Amino acid sequence: MAALIESMRMCYALPIRGFRRLLEDTTLHGYRLPANTAVLINNWSVHMDKEHWGDPEVYRPERFITETGLLREDDTFLPFGLGRRRCMGEQLAKSFLFQTFAGVLQKFQLVPADGTDLKVTALGGFNLAPKTYDIIFKSR
Ligand code: HEM
Numbered sequence: 001m002a003a004l005i006e007s008m009r010m011c012y013a014l015p016i017r018g019f020r021r022l023l024e025d026t027t028l029h030g031y032r033l034p035a036n037t038a039v040l041i042n043n044w045s046v047h048m049d050k051e052h053w054g055d056p057e058v059y060r061p062e063r064f065i066t067e068t069g070l071l072r073e074d075d076t077f078l079p080f081g082l083g084r085r086r087c088m089g090e091q092l093a094k095s096f097l098f099q100t101f102a103g104v105l106q107k108f109q110l111v112p113a114d115g116t117d118l119k120v121t122a123l124g125g126f127n128l129a130p131k132t133y134d135i136i137f138k139s140r
Pocket residue numbers: 017079080081082083084085086087088089090092093094
């Protein structure tokens with residue numbers, strides 16, 4: 001689960017979410033935002049915040065594991081949003097991801113095909129998607 005969470009933190013499919021409309025005049029970090037302003041949420045900047053994560057560019061699932069080996073919640077990991085409009089499918093999505101990921105890893109070893117460079121690079125665009133790559137599923 002920690003590996004999946006860390007993957008979602010670094011390679012979140014929708015780095016910019018929105019739109020939301022302000023219902024009233026608001027001040028945020030010294031910026032005056034009038035009512036009806038459309039707001040986009042930059043999830044990428046939250047998941048890659050150097051001050052909070054220290055080394056956000058490094059894939060390190062241990063950040064989500066406590067000293068006693070339990071899963072650690074982190075308020076700065078927000079893949080399913082916040083508040084009243086938070087994702088309704090969160091529990092279903094989490095359990096689906098876990099079962100699929102664990103099921104595949106239980107049966108197969110995933111190895112890069114010859115000449116495949118598995119660096120974390122994404123295609124630019126509205127959503128983040130991996131560049132195509134060749135991978136071999138070896139039966140365990
Ligand atoms: C990894 C998978 C998923 C991710 C990362 C995800 C993420 C999100 C996010 C970020 C929002 C917007 C929350 C906000 O604006 O504050 C959202 C909304 C929503 N999601 Fe998901 N979601 C996932 C899977 C699912 C699934 C499987 C379902 C349903 C079976 C689902 C149903 C919904 C619905 C209905 C909303 C709209 C809630 C509202 O506007 O009141 N999501 N999701």
